[in-house]
Amino acid sequence: MIFAIFLPSCYQSAEKKDPFPTIYWLSGLTCTDENFTKKAGPQAFAAAEEQGVCLVVPDTSPRGDDIPSDDAYDLGMGAGFYINATNSPWNVNFHMESYIATELPALVESKFGVGTAGRRSLTGHSMGGHGALTLALKAPPGSWVSVSAFSPICHPTACPWGIKALTNYFGSVEAGKEHDATLLLEQPGKAAMFDDILIDEGTDDEFGRAGQLLLSDFEEAAARVGQKLTVRRQEGYDHSYNFISTFIADHVVFHAEKMRKVQA
Amino acid sequence: MIFAIFLPSCYQSAEKKDPFPTIYWLSGLTCTDENFTKKAGPQAFAAAEEQGVCLVVPDTSPRGDDIPSDDAYDLGMGAGFYINATNSPWNVNFHMESYIATELPALVESKFGVGTAGRRSLTGHSMGGHGALTLALKAPPGSWVSVSAFSPICHPTACPWGIKALTNYFGSVEAGKEHDATLLLEQPGKAAMFDDILIDEGTDDEFGRAGQLLLSDFEEAAARVGQKLTVRRQEGYDHSYNFISTFIADHVVFHAEKMRKVQA
Numbered sequence: 123m124i125f126a127i128f129l130p131s132c133y134q135s136a137e138k139k140d141p142f143p144t145i146y147w148l149s150g151l152t153c154t155d156e157n158f159t160k161k162a163g164p165q166a167f168a169a170a171e172e173q174g175v176c177l178v179v180p181d182t183s184p185r186g187d188d189i190p191s192d193d194a195y196d197l198g199m200g201a202g203f204y205i206n207a208t209n210s211p212w213n214v215n216f217h218m219e220s221y222i223a224t225e226l227p228a229l230v231e232s233k234f235g236v237g238t239a240g241r242r243s244l245t246g247h248s249m250g251g252h253g254a255l256t257l258a259l260k261a262p263p264g265s266w267v268s269v270s271a272f273s274p275i276c277h278p279t280a281c282p283w284g285i286k287a288l289t290n291y292f293g294s295v296e297a298g299k300e301h302d303a304t305l306l307l308e309q310p311g312k313a314a315m316f317d318d319i320l321i322d323e324g325t326d327d328e329f330g331r332a333g334q335l336l337l338s339d340f341e342e343a344a345a346r347v348g349q350k351l352t353v354r355r356q357e358g359y360d361h362s363y364n365f366i367s368t369f370i371a372d373h374v375v376f377h378a379e380k381m382r383k384v385q386a
Numbered sequence: 387m388i389f390a391i392f393l394p395s396c397y398q399s400a401e402k403k404d405p406f407p408t409i410y411w412l413s414g415l416t417c418t419d420e421n422f423t424k425k426a427g428p429q430a431f432a433a434a435e436e437q438g439v440c441l442v443v444p445d446t447s448p449r450g451d452d453i454p455s456d457d458a459y460d461l462g463m464g465a466g467f468y469i470n471a472t473n474s475p476w477n478v479n480f481h482m483e484s485y486i487a488t489e490l491p492a493l494v495e496s497k498f499g500v501g502t503a504g505r506r507s508l509t510g511h512s513m514g515g516h517g518a519l520t521l522a523l524k525a526p527p528g529s530w531v532s533v534s535a536f537s538p539i540c541h542p543t544a545c546p547w548g549i550k551a552l553t554n555y556f557g558s559v560e561a562g563k564e565h566d567a568t569l570l571l572e573q574p575g576k577a578a579m580f581d582d583i584l585i586d587e588g589t590d591d592e593f594g595r596a597g598q599l600l601l602s603d604f605e606e607a608a609a610r611v612g613q614k615l616t617v618r619r620q621e622g623y624d625h626s627y628n629f630i631s632t633f634i635a636d637h638v639v640f641h642a643e644k645m646r647k648v649q650a
Contacts, residue, residue: 165628
């Protein structure tokens with residue numbers, strides 16, 4: 123498994139590494155770790171003296187000659203959906219849920235000394251926004267300090283991408299319903315795990331228009347259970363990295379402030 | 387010919403378009419207009435209220451089924467070298483010099499009202515840094531307010547990339563020597579056309595180490611003729627867009643300030 127890590131220059135000279143706030147970014151369909159690091163431009167904001175934030179950017183699936191895949195862009199390699207698949211042939215390798223929830227944070231902590239529980243936050247885009255919301259809501263309280271998302275797939279049991287992924291990886295949509303942020307939020311104990319959840323979506327998002335994201339469903343669930351959301355519908359923006367690069371600074375600041383508050 | 391243009395949001399509501407400072411970016415070998423717009427992250431800095439800068443980002447060559455090319459990455463499509471070729475088969479289409487010097491600025495002025503002479507500056511990377519330096523020095527004084535470059539090919543008559551390009555496009559290195567920034571700077575009237583030229587190069591630039599850039603030759607020529615240069619050798623940076631994205635804000639500010647001074 124490949125991942126990217128960005129360490130701000132002040133990290134090098136710091137004696138104690140563990141206080142550095144660390145943001146995990148989960149990418150969307152077809153992406154590797156490189157889309158975010160090359161196109162979103164988060165480094166300047168993470169490196170800013172007043173932030174001093176580390177970034178961890180995993181790939182979206184296992185890869186390699188022995189890994190099953192599919193000709194479609196939305197299944198198999200590049201489309202791991204942040205679940206542990208139970209259905210063959212995916213069940214052998216497609217364990218992105220446990221990779222992001224436990225394996226990768228343990229590796230990052232041991233190698234770099236950053237991202238301990240209480241010092242890491244989770245965000246992502248599209249399929250990765252789905253991953254951020256669901257993994258944050260499924261984790262033990264305090265594992266992730268805060269969560270945000272760009273154009274997340276909010277209700278996968280009710281959209282074409284989600285129905286296809288859950289059916290293939292679990293055998294049925296029903297079997298994958300615990301990976302649905304809108305349904306998860308209504309489970310006992312989930313509301314108010316996070317004092318606020320920040321979500322950006324463009325008003326010209328082509329996948330939002332096609333019914334793949336279903337942000338309104340998530341907003342309605344949040345209203346029912348009393349979860350505070352900050353939803354920003356960004357006028358004229360689409361689903362692309364141009365959109366992400368425009369607002370990534372706000373998400374870096376959102377998470378850095380929350381992590382600093384936990385430590386204070 | 388494809389080009390990208392970025393207009394800051396304040397442009398939309400401005401009654402007069404011509405005062406907007408406009409920076410032209412010339413890309414390097416293998417690039418299209420998209421490398422800079424997707425990977426360098428200049429938009430946030432250009433859009434900043436105190437800047438309000440437009441960006442024009444041309445492609446690096448003509449393209450299409452009828453355009454001659456070469457299997458090598460450093461000749462033909464994606465490698466136009468910002469010259470008007472005289473040698474067959476390139477002489478029919480490869481006229482990037484006149485395209486950047488006159489055709490494109492005229493088109494941008496007529497369609498968008500920005501980038502009139504005295505309100506445009508020129509910068510670029512690698513082959514595009516060569517293009518920026520040579521076209522700025524060859525233009526009538528005042529055409530380009532200021533010039534800067536990232537990792538420019540400073541002395542093409544003496545490096546493998548330059549020798550190959552000039553030989554192919556002109557028939558000999560000698561025939562292309564007016565496209566050499568180091569030689570140009572020593573021509574009468576060229577020194578002090580610009581009160582300062584900003585150049586960034588990484589100390590780990592793989593092409594700098596391979597003798598393709600020859601920045602020291604340009605520095606020595608500048609010292610001989612009394613041209614002020616601001617050369618920043620950036621510790622640990624390579625030739626990539628990671629390097630460009632780290633320092634692009636400085637170049638935006640460098641040019642915006644000089645253009646504002648001309649207008650004041």
